[in-house]
Amino acid sequence: MAYIPHTRDDVKRMLAAIGAPSLDGLFSHIPESLRLSRGLDLPAGMTETDTAREMGRILNAGRPPRLSFAGAGAYEHYLPAAVREIAGRGEFLTAYTPYQAEASQGSLQVFFEFQTLVCRLTGLDVSNASLYEAGSALAEAVIMANRATGRPRVLLARGINPLYLSVVETYTRFLGLTLESMPERDGVVDAAALSPGTDVSSVVVQHPNFYGCLEPVEQIAEKARAAGALTVGHVNPVPLGLLKSPGEWGADIAVGDVQPLAAPLSFGGPYAGFMACRKALVRRMPGRIVGMTTDGRGRRGFVLTLQTREQHIRREKATSNICSNQALVALQFTASVAMLGASGLAGMAATCAKLAHEAAGRISAIPGVRLAYGAPFFHEFVVSLPCPAEKVCADMYARAGIVPGVPLARLAPGRENDLLVCVTETKNSADVAELARELAASLTRAGGES
Amino acid sequence: MSIVAPAGTRFTASHEWVSLSGAVARVGISDFAVSEIKDIVYVDLPAAGAKTTALEPFGALETVKAAFDLYAPVSGAVKATNRELSARPDLVSQDPFGAGWMIEIEVSDVARAEQEMAGLMDATAYAEHCRKQKH
């Protein structure tokens, strides 16, 4: 029996102590109609070797590409090798939530360091110890702003990743909020045309946005503030190595996902959402929060604090229903950023931006291809092709093993010819040149010259 | 146990006290309530102008491990809150009828407020209520 250490004698002895005739006898008080009269209709257990073989067979059914320029919320970056070793240590991996603080100072200190790093990167006062991921983190921020202001309307930029918008819609459906789009021009919010009413709880913007473009965030935040609304910024931690922080440009709440600096792509999860906000909003923030304190001998220690916000105490009046955080992924972020340091983070961001601009230059030089937007961008950009992006992507993958980006139509209907390209520091100039070359070749084959 | 509250103070069954003077009702919690709650860490009070409805929650009192709803004794609108409590939540425990007051409610309808007050307990009835609770 896998992982069950009892010998037959152990079982006999224990049953005798309990006074039960058999293992099945332990279930005799359960009505027979509820007990399975047959085994589960699943294959029998396997040895470890066979399990590994079978998992390998299942997992390797897909054919991965050689080179991928896909982004759109899941980003390929280098993670220092030591991060996996640290996260694999049994004391972190197999611990529970640190409710017994004295036996969990390791985890608690890591979360405190995580919170500090998130505050420093976002330029805001307080952070929690992580949420599930980017979409639900945004939903939680919208709900938080509504509860803090009592106002029902939410203004959302059209440049927010449609996947995140979808989660916000799901989470807020039964809460009586009105979700509206903000005016857009050339891929970003038309801040001049923006005029939030006094019934708006939050103005929500992603920066850089889903198209890679930099939004006019300072103007947006100013308009929000003038109307008494909160500004929610959805941000990516990598660009924060170079860009002004949300706190600096006027956000009241900043959310996002630490995935680019914490977790490999893993088909979408586990990632870890983050949330930081201004001090006045701390008691409305969902999720676990760690605080610093002392013990009876004056030694510094860390504890879960402000727990009365949470479900296990406040139940239906809690700030959210969230129970787990994504602790291990938060640990991975903390370790990764510790090793990258300020210069590493700035360097990583700069490398991504430089290579992406190189790629944009080469690709937009291909006849018939143009950049979709004129707004400045960070490390993602949208190109409009002369033919359907899906067709071009299929050809590039089949011929050259390259994924040139995410066809926009997969996430935004009506954008069949558009492709969202992302370039990170995992690539180099030769890769970018190959991307442009193969894209041009696939376009020619598709007869896509205009 | 003895309760030292100013004359005319009335009490809810949930241990809030109210003292009405003209159209303004001052509200807090009794020392009986405070004796049952250890280490108040935070008092969550409403913003000025917020409406209150008699016997409905207006805020909460928090310890490390629990939160207790605070119920409004009378209806009206919040005129003032005790700002001292944000830095010194322990004032509630130390001086529940004095420096530990929580909010002042401006009653819109004095007659209605007096009716709501009449439905609450006076000091003697409240003392009896507390005695019963202890057993």
Place this chain on the structure above:
Amino acid sequence: MIAEEPLLFELARGKAGDYAGVIKGLDSAASGLPADALRSGPPPIPEISELDAVRHFTRLSRRNAGVDTQFYPLGSCTMKYNPRINEDLAASPAVTGVHPLWGPEMIQGALAVLWETARRLSEISGFPGVSLQPAAGAQSELGSLMMIRRYHQDRGRDPRTVVVPDTSHGTNPASAALCGLKVSQVPSGPDGLLDLEGLRRVLSSDTAALMVTNPNTLGMFETGMAKAARIAHDAGALVYLDGANMNAQVGVMRPVESGADIMHFNLHKTFSTPHGSGGPGAGAIACIRELEPYLPKPIVERTGTGDGSAYRLQYDRPKSVGRLGAFHGNFAVVVRALAYLLRTGSDGLADVARHAVLNANYVRVLLAGTLPPAYPGPSMHEVVLNGKVLKERGTSALDLAKRLLDHGFHAPTIYFPHIVPEAVMIEPTETESPATLDAFVSAVKAIMDEDPAVLGTAPHETPVGRLDEVKAAREPVLRWPA
């Protein structure tokens, strides 16, 4: 465990490693980024050498307790051994390297994992519809309540109340509130089980759902579960089963038989994925056919069989409650759960439940004279003890928990469920040997004989003693520097 470890920010010294290819002489303006969008200087992140960082986190890990270091009998958490083969498999490039938005040919392996896991959970629960999109149990609950509300609305009703037992987990009412639903409580009977008469009184035409945990949070099987389900159905309500306690029934019973309509699983409980100091876990929703259309989208479909199988993501689900997360849930956690399901198989899973129940009852019987069970009935995979004798000795469940840390055991769950005074909830799980259980029982008995003053100031052997939580809540210091 080891002595104080400075914070990262206090450690900052040396220079960080060069992982990211810092570009020399980079002119960021030349990169096409407008100057007014940029920070004025580098982000305030410390510079630490790789060795110093590795040492820091390694030393921190040694200030932590985990299943790997000691017995961890937290009730309802199912702290079983986390098999390392699962970690190995989750680290393979076929898992880590897959982008969630790649085309179908590139993601067949990933979709196959989701499909195979869903199929097994379907068989284990008896429910045909399964979604693995939720990131956790609480999110599964939220999704399920949304599905229930939509189901009723489609049938021309909008009941807004959810009935929960007074022993329910805190997430139940919190999730209800997020769906715009109110909560009504049913008190448990004197036997610790759902009071069917009380249930009848609380149900009304405004009840959308009855939410139950079975076995309940007292570790006892709700023998009246099928009857309770019928009563709820007669009142027009659906029945939601909180599957946190599946470790007691996997392979021996199936939730569908007891009349539930929808349930959730916690993959990080019964299915052995690691707790990670508080996450990531993974949830799953399983439901009857009538509720299937409402499952979060997309769902994973298979065409063909065997080597001819092809998998795809199906978005055309007009009745779906929508997305709970941007992508496909905590995929790498699901990988671990599937590996566990393959390894244990049909026979192994039934053994899990039998030995989990064996271990819990063994502890119950050995401790009965010291800390009596809260209720007299047989236990399933966990047992709740009534610790009021601790109060009589001048200590408490909290003191016992803290002193157990000194004896090398992680504390059980305390003060839950709220209806038991000085509650101590013990879930050993099936991966613990009788020798470990004997040692635990001896420790509890020894502690009961110790000087209450020693308990009252415990723990003494951990890196820090009892921490001032009042100060932490009154004057929150949530970052460095404060």
